[in-house]
Amino acid sequence: MEPIxxxxxxxxxxxxxxxxxxxxxxxxxxxxxxxxxxxxxxxxKAGGVYLQAESEVAAINMVLGxxxxxxxxxxxxxxxxxxxxxxxxxYIAGMDIPCLIVNVxxxxxxxxxxxxxxxxxxxxxxALGHGDFHVMVFAxxxxxxxxxxxxxxxxxxxxxRVPAMFLMDGSLGQMMEPVAFPDKPADPGALPxxxxxxxxxxxxxxxxxxxxxxxKAPVLEASVLERFDRYEAIKQELCEYEAYRTGDAQIVLVxxxxxxxxxxxxxxxxxxxxxxxxLFRPVTLWPYPYEPLSRLSARCFLAVEMSMGQMVExxxxxxxxxxxxxxxxxxxxxxxxPNEVLERVRALAKDPSGKGADR
Amino acid sequence: xxNDPIQLLLAGFGGQGILFAGKAAAYAGMAExxxxxxxxxxxxxxxxxxxxxxxxxxxxxxxxxxxxxxxxLVVMNQPSFHAFVEKVVPGGVVVMNSxxxxxxxxxxxxxxxxxxxxxxxxxNDLPGLANIIMLGYAAQVTGAFGxxxxxxALGRCVPLSKQQLLEPNLHAVQIGWTYKEPAE
Numbered sequence: 001m002e003p004i005x006x007x008x009x010x011x012x013x014x015x016x017x018x019x020x021x022x023x024x025x026x027x028x029x030x031x032x033x034x035x036x037x038x039x040x041x042x043x044x045k046a047g048g049v050y051l052q053a054e055s056e057v058a059a060i061n062m063v064l065g066x067x068x069x070x071x072x073x074x075x076x077x078x079x080x081x082x083x084x085x086x087x088x089x090x091y092i093a094g095m096d097i098p099c100l101i102v103n104v105x106x107x108x109x110x111x112x113x114x115x116x117x118x119x120x121x122x123x124x125x126x127a128l129g130h131g132d133f134h135v136m137v138f139a140x141x142x143x144x145x146x147x148x149x150x151x152x153x154x155x156x157x158x159x160x161r162v163p164a165m166f167l168m169d170g171s172l173g174q175m176m177e178p179v180a181f182p183d184k185p186a187d188p189g190a191l192p193x194x195x196x197x198x199x200x201x202x203x204x205x206x207x208x209x210x211x212x213x214x215x216k217a218p219v220l221e222a223s224v225l226e227r228f229d230r231y232e233a234i235k236q237e238l239c240e241y242e243a244y245r246t247g248d249a250q251i252v253l254v255x256x257x258x259x260x261x262x263x264x265x266x267x268x269x270x271x272x273x274x275x276x277x278x279l280f281r282p283v284t285l286w287p288y289p290y291e292p293l294s295r296l297s298a299r300c301f302l303a304v305e306m307s308m309g310q311m312v313e314x315x316x317x318x319x320x321x322x323x324x325x326x327x328x329x330x331x332x333x334x335x336x337x338p339n340e341v342l343e344r345v346r347a348l349a350k351d352p353s354g355k356g357a358d359r
Numbered sequence: 360x361x362n363d364p365i366q367l368l369l370a371g372f373g374g375q376g377i378l379f380a381g382k383a384a385a386y387a388g389m390a391e392x393x394x395x396x397x398x399x400x401x402x403x404x405x406x407x408x409x410x411x412x413x414x415x416x417x418x419x420x421x422x423x424x425x426x427x428x429x430x431x432l433v434v435m436n437q438p439s440f441h442a443f444v445e446k447v448v449p450g451g452v453v454v455m456n457s458x459x460x461x462x463x464x465x466x467x468x469x470x471x472x473x474x475x476x477x478x479x480x481x482x483n484d485l486p487g488l489a490n491i492i493m494l495g496y497a498a499q500v501t502g503a504f505g506x507x508x509x510x511x512a513l514g515r516c517v518p519l520s521k522q523q524l525l526e527p528n529l530h531a532v533q534i535g536w537t538y539k540e541p542a543e
Contacts, residue, residue, distance in 0.1 A: 003389070004515075005382060005385055005386060005389070005395070005397065005515075030401070031401060114401070170401070171398060171424065171425065174398060174399055174401050175396055175397065175398045175424050176382065176385065176396070176397035176398075177395065177396050177397070177424075178389055178394075178395065258424070261421075261422045261423050261424060262422070262423045262425075264422040264423075265422035265423045268422065335425060337427055338423055338427070339427075
């Protein structure tokens with residue numbers, strides 16, 4: 001199929017339909033509304049359900065219900081909407097319901113703004129709701145990568161009964177790039193069976209019950225431990241990253257999503273000036289690619305984010321004190337400019353300790 | 360102007376077809392087998408204020424999709440001219456809609472071209488196609504895209520449900536492509 005130009009948001013929606021998603025529930029919010037708009041046009045044609053809920057709280061609970069019944073269900077929102085969904089996401093995690101949750105981030109806190117942001121990193125990777133749980137977090141940085149990762153996210157979510165999240169930002173959602181989809185869309189009827197699904201069983205077997213309320217502490221602990229065994233298995237299977245010109249790099253920039261693209265252009269500019277720079281780009285944010293990052297022997301690291309510094313903490317965990325880890329970020333919807341980042345790289349090339357210059 | 364990479368910024372009023380012209384430019388880049396990105400300004404400015412759109416076209420993979428410093432600025436109204444003319448890189452090109460921008464580009468380090476695109480659209484009964492006239496002219500004076508690539512691009516951008524608009528778009532790009540700025 002000849003590549004076509006599409007927005008990241010629309011590609012995400014089309015890729016989900018191609019991956020066999022047949023239930024979409026959502027509520028409009030900039031900068032991700034194109035996902036819902038695209039689904040409203042295309043999902044009925046695919047024989048699926050598009051439903052605009054009355055709020056994000058309702059939408060996530062509809063995902064809970066459809067996913068519990070074995071459907072390949074999803075929702076999408078942007079930062080303030082995601083905060084509303086967190087209760088439902090915790091219940092989904094506690095009930096082991098696979099689904100896809102998309103956050104196209106905008107500046108915060110509060111209603112904030114509508115320009116791109118990466119300030120929900122901690123929320124996505126640390127505290128997407130109350131209780132001991134994780135979701136798999138994917139952070140594409142190109143439109144084609146969105147199309148490539150969506151089916152993988154759905155498949156892994158089903159395989160491990162763990163929700164998957166796409167953490168994007170407004171510019172990636174709004175950007176158009178050429179994209180090619182797989183020739184053969186998934187057949188929703190041919191996906192692996194979900195024998196746990198709460199579908200009634202036609203009276204032939206006892207009903208399946210999905211529940212997150214476990215009042216006996218040993219029972220609840222055992223269920224959490226069993227879930228964490230699955231997280232360990234996911235960590236063995238899922239560790240996606242891109243290493244760009246890191247082989248001989250003395251300064252390694254670490255960035256994801258749109259910011260990684262900016263950082264990559266800075267690496268190229270720095271190299272032209274004789275500075276040995278490289279880029280490490282995590283594609284999965286949970287599990288975070290600690291091990292491959294820890295193997296890089298740079299003189300210093302520079303995390304670049306559209307936030308006040310959140311992923312930088314994972315970089316510090318990976319580097320574990322072996323080299324200085326610095327940070328440069330813009331926030332509130334501002335995008336770090338290549339020349340701003342290049343200035344920091346030049347300064348660190350002169351003095352890798354970067355005394356007191358972090359922001 | 361060097362035509363690779365092209366860091367194109369299109370700017371004007373919402374409703375002038377800035378985003379569509381940007382999409383056509385991106386498809387023209389694809390027709391020439393280059394990498395492309397298209398990124399709109401989004402938000403309140405889409406609802407009637409100023410609109411702008413970044414288009415990157417490059418043989419190499421495109422790192423940053425945001426055009427902070429264009430080497431080609433296609434600008435359709437006065438407020439956008441003021442907002443962006445200083446951001447053009449030295450040696451870059453500015454293509455101005457002289458129907459709505461009633462001043463000269465005073466920067467000595469950029470090459471400026473002017474075309475009365477809004478008037479040409481009205482005279483040729485091509486309502487709303489000043490954008491494509493400007494794109495055709497910009498491509499011709501800079502060598503950014505070939506005419507055939509632009510024509511192919513319009514064929515891919517005009518939706519199937521609005522095929523009656525393809526012919527006027529092709530007419531508009533032709534007008535821009537063949538326009539000659541009068542000697543002073």
